[in-house]
Amino acid sequence: MNKDSQPRLSHVVVAASLRADQWRQLNATARAWASASSDAAAGLRDRCQEAFDDVLRLEHCWAYPGERLLIALREAFDRGDAALFSRLARKISAAILSGDYRRDEHVWDTDEEIDRSVLDALPPDIAGTQDKPYFEVLVVTPSDPAQWARSKEEMRRMRRPEDPFHYAAVHAGSFEDAALTVMVNPDVQAVVLVDGFGYASRHDIPDLKEFLSRYIHTRKDEVAPGALSLTLARTIRGYRPELDLYLLSDRSPEALAGSEEAASLRRIFHHVEEPMEIHLSILDGIKDRYETPYFDNLKKYAMRPIGTFHALPIARGKSIFGSNWIRDMGHFYGTNILFAESSATTGGLDSLLEPTGNIKRAQEAVARAFGAKRAYLGTNGTSTSNKIVVQAVCKPGDIVIVDRNCHKSHHYGFVLSGAQPYYVEAFPLTQYSMYGAVPLRTIKQALIDCAAGGKLDRVKVIDMTNCTFDGHMYNPRRVMEECLAIKPDLIFLWDEAWFGFARFNPLHRRRSAMGAAAALTARYRSKAYREEYEAWKAKRGELDPTDAALLDEHPLPDPDKVRIRVYQTNSTHKSMSAFRQGSMMLVWDDDFHHVEGPFEEAFFAHTSTSPNLQLIASLDLARRQMELEGYALTMRMTDLALKIRAAVNNHPLISKYFRVATPEDMVPAEFRESGIKDYGPPHSTWAQAVEAWDRDEFALDPTRLTLICGAAGFDGTQFKGMLAERFDIQINKTSRNSVLVQTNINNTHSDAALLIKALADLSREIESRLSQEGSIGQRVFDDRVKSLMTDVPDLPNFSRFHDAFRDDPAGASNEGHMRPAFFMAYEEDNCEFVKLGSEEVDKRLREGPEMVSANFVIPYPPGFPIMVPGQVITADTIAFMRKLDVKEIHGYHAAQGIKLIKPSSLAGRRAGSTH
CATH class of the missing domain: 3.90.1150.10 (Aspartate Aminotransferase, domain 1)
Structure with missing residues (x-):
């Protein structure tokens, strides 16, 4: 096999996948060699050599299979023992694929024929590891690689039967090797940095630097003398923020511990004077992430012999298992889900509305895991989470610049809060009958229009969906920076319902709201940014928020005025292991002390006083897993x-x-x-x-x-x-x-x-x-394809709110009072219906009076409101509706027609009035 044809490290997105593929290839080639005739054996042995060389390029990044198995594999190959080479390759490949190396000490042994009964005779610290979660610890050290095997064995001997987890060590001798290991080995959960290691890799990996350069931009000549360990710690924290980092240094640990540079470290030790303390610290770090305060207590609660005299007959399951008719419900769901039901907030269960115990600790763990300052758990789905945030940060009269295609919960949130939506349009993908996302230029134009109308002070929130249903991801750092330059106290609500997982993936994290909030906070506090801003300001002059030139430049916020105020909602159940309707609200708000009271009120307004305990527990567990x-x-x-x-x-x-x-x-x-x-x-x-x-x-x-x-x-x-x-x-x-x-x-x-x-x-x-x-x-067939792929309807944009719902009908800004329009429809005398296909519709489009929607009309697909209360209905909206071939249209019933506000009810109405 030509070596150049092998997948290059720089050509793959997940190196662990490449590694598994290479082991499977070696296994297949080794089997062929072991069963080959003498004529074909030589060629197959050469192919095994090439496949083995490919495998060895990355094996130093994993603890398994380890030196013993790799040496045994090499010796079998060198002796020409195809049968043994094949057995060992098969064993290793199978263990990597199945993950058995995490559970079974036997697969680490070179003797494939070991009697399984021997395992039962092993000391409990080894035999019991199959029931304990496994992880790997990366040790970055300047010591001679010849000593690493002994170091691993010493760490292994520190295992105790009472340890809740077990781990194996993998060593690296340089900055580059450590960075590579963290990137390719997902089993690594902790990193021990021993001062004194070098920068360059000791391994011959031609495409290593290209692979590392995707995410790591630190060059050797940029590292201050003696700062390599702390530089590596910051690099790892930026790439995998969940990892626990420990520093072993012969420098004064007291001085290091108080420095800003040591903020990314969990603990600092004076070199290796306390090996057992290091071992216990590593386990304690994993325990902090493994602990699920609410779920752990719920399990204990379920096992207690409790008599329930509260309003939840299903609790403890007696009404089910003792029933003549619904016993099958208990058989289907099992006992635990019933034993773990309660309407009580005592006994350690805590209250979701006023958390002081386990739920409070669970929320703090969520904030830590997702990179937020605060976190709140939602049990009514992100539809409710969006309404909570909108109602918390908006009051009547506030303007919200919002994607017209956002989820309907945002629109209903504006109705509830009285905020005035300023709808902005996403770019259309007409060929697929969908919209993309809202261009930054469009968002800035809305801010400029509001400034020109003297309303910039009323613009409170920019509300966008990231990523969209169809996968369009904003560049939140860029959006927030350029908008904050125009108004430095803007609040951003990023609906990341489909994107909650992004925090845990370095590729996606750069496009997430919390990732952007952290990055911009660090940027604006830095000396380098202040110098950048002063140079930009000196060149440009004072920023005028009405200046149209802002559309074509990248303005910078004033570091003395800018506030980072970011809210992110995520549907945990959509991308993580949580029950349906499990949601989270993540907060990074420099001024949250002004919002905390209204936020709690909004939370009280929308959260059930009887939340589902299983949902709360599943959110706790989803955080642990991620x-x-x-x-x-x-x-x-x-x-x-x-x-x-x-x-x-x-x-x-x-x-x-x-x-x-x-x-x-x-x-x-x-x-x-x-x-x-x-x-x-x-x-x-x-x-x-x-x-x-x-x-x-x-x-x-x-x-x-x-x-x-x-x-x-x-x-x-x-x-x-x-x-x-x-x-x-x-x-x-x-x-x-x-x-x-x-x-x-x-x-x-x-x-x-x-x-x-x-x-x-x-x-x-x-x-x-x-x-x-x-x-x-x-x-x-061609006609059918043409009708689907070519003869597609144009997508309608938001037109405008009727003048009766606008404060300044002649102004450029397009915000409107949607709340009164919504509630006008509650009075039948205010409303009328017109059939979609009728002549009346066409006549009114031509001659008037204007047709004004009385409610939301949302076809599925595409799933966005093509009409909102108070919107003037135009010809492109009618044309789109007439071409729709979907059955589900919320807010529209063909037998009745389109629900409109009567022109007579609009006549003489003042914007903002409820009458």
């Missing part, structure tokens, strides 16, 4: 999505009828300054892809795959039903000619194979049918 293995899971799901994309788009038959939309398809060129067309080779290197995510205005989340099915003659709804009924594949969202395939931490390679096979089967069926039906059948 903080301990979120990096591995999110990287794996990203890698799987990229493989699905490649498998579909590169398949000679499938790609005739189905295609996954690329960044080039989904993001117009004007918002892709990098010019990137697709992620990864052969379209781009991963270094280029990461740079594009840093620079471009919008990027496309690779885990959200828009699968175009129109070229196969299927509309989205039809194709979604077919996948479910014929292939047992569930899809969430559709458009006119596409479905959304969303990978998450639950997906496996088997899931991907199921989808690919379904597409291949359907493609073969289409080919077969067209070959039998001849030219007539082909013409019918």
Whole structure:
């Protein structure tokens, strides 16, 4: 096998996946060598040599299989013992694939034939490890590699039967090797830095620097003398913030511990004078992340013999297991879920509305894990979380610049709070009947228009969806920085319902709200930024918020005035292991002390006094999982999505009828300054892809795959039903000619194979049918494809609020009083209905009076409101509705028609009036 044909480290997004593939390849080649005839053996041995060399490039980054197994494998190869080489390769490959090395000490041994009964005779500190969570500790040390085996054994001997976890050590001797290990090995949960190591790698990995450069930009000549350990600590913290970092230094630990540079360290030790203390500290760090305060206590509560005299008959399950008629409910759900039910907040269960115990500790752990200053748990879904935040930060008369296509919960939040939405439009993707995201230029134009109308002081919030349902990710750092330059106290609400996982993936984190809040906070506090700002201000002069020139430049906020005020909502259940409706509200607000009271009131208003205990516990557990293995899971799901994309788009038959939309398809060129067309080779290197995510205005989340099915003659709804009924594949969202395939931490390679096979089967069926039906059948098929892919309706933009709901009808800003329009519809005398297809509609479009919507009208798909209360209905909205072929349209009933506010009810009405 040509070595140049092997996958380069710089060509993969997840190196752990490359490693597993290489071990599987070695296993297959070794089996072939072991069973080969003498004539073929020599060539297969050469191929084993090449595959073995490929494997060894990265093996120093993992504790398993370790030196003993690799030496045994090398010796078997050198002796020409193909049978033993094959057995050992198979053993290692299987353990890596299954993860058995985390649970079974036997797979670490070189003797494959060891009697399983021997394991039972091992000391309890070893035999019991199969029941304990496993992780790896990276030791970065200047010591001679010849001493590392002894060091590992010494760390192994510190295991105690009472230890709740067990770990193995992996060593690195340089900055580059340590950074590589942290990037490729998701089992690493703690890093011990021993002062004195060097910078450059000791290993021959030609593409190492290119791989590291995606995320790590520290060069050797930029590191101050004696600062390499702390520089590495900051680098690791920036890449994997969840890891525990420890420093062993022969410098004065007392002086180091109080320094700003040591903030990223969990603990500092004076070299190696306390090995057991280091061991206990490592376990204690894992314990802090592993602890789930609410879930742990709920388990204890469930096991207590409690008599319940509160209003929850289902608690303890007696009304179920003693029933003649619903006993099967208990058999289906089991006893634990019933024993863990209660309406009490005593006994350590705590109150979600006034948390002082376990829920309070759980929320603090969520804030730590997700990089927020504060966190609140939501049990009514992110629909409610959005309403809570909107109501907390907005009061009547405040202006909110908001994406018209955001989730309906935001719109209802404006109705509840009395805030005035200023709707801004996302760029359209008409060919897919969907919208993208709102350009920064559009957002800045709204701010400038408000400033020109003397209303900038009333602009309170910028409210955007990140990432969108279809995967469009904003550049939150850029959006917030340029908007804060115009108004330095703006609040940002980022609805990251689909994006909660992003914190735990360095690729996605750069596009997340909390990641941006942390980055901008550090930036604006730095001396370097103050110098940058002063130089920019001296060159530009004072900033005028009404200046249209701001649209074409990158303005900078005043560091003495800027406030970082960011709220993020996430649907934990959508991307993490939480029960449905589990949600989180994350806060990074420099002025939260002004908001805390209203926030609690809004929380009280929307949160049940009887929240589901299982939901709270699942949020606690979701946090634990993500903080301990979120990096591995999110990287794996990203890698799987990229493989699905490649498998579909590169398949000679499938790609005739189905295609996954690329960044080039989904993001117009004007918002892709990098010019990137697709992620990864052969379209781009991963270094280029990461740079594009840093620079471009919008990027496309690779885990959200828009699968175009129109070229196969299927509309989205039809194709979604077919996948479910014929292939047992569930899809969430559709458009006119596409479905959304969303990978998450639950997906496996088997899931991907199921989808690919379904597409291949359907493609073969289409080919077969067209070959039998001849030219007539082909013409019918082509007409169907044309209707889905070419004859698509234009997407309607938001028109304007009727003058009766605007303070300044002649002004450029487009905000409106939606709340009074909404409640006017409560009075039947204020409303009328017109049939969509009637002449009356066309006449009123031509001659008036204007038609004004009385309620929200939301077709699914595309899932955004094409009408809101108080909006003037225009011809493009009517044309879009008439071309819709979807069955589900919230707020519209064909038998009645479009619900309007009567012109007579609007006559003489003052904006803002409730009468």
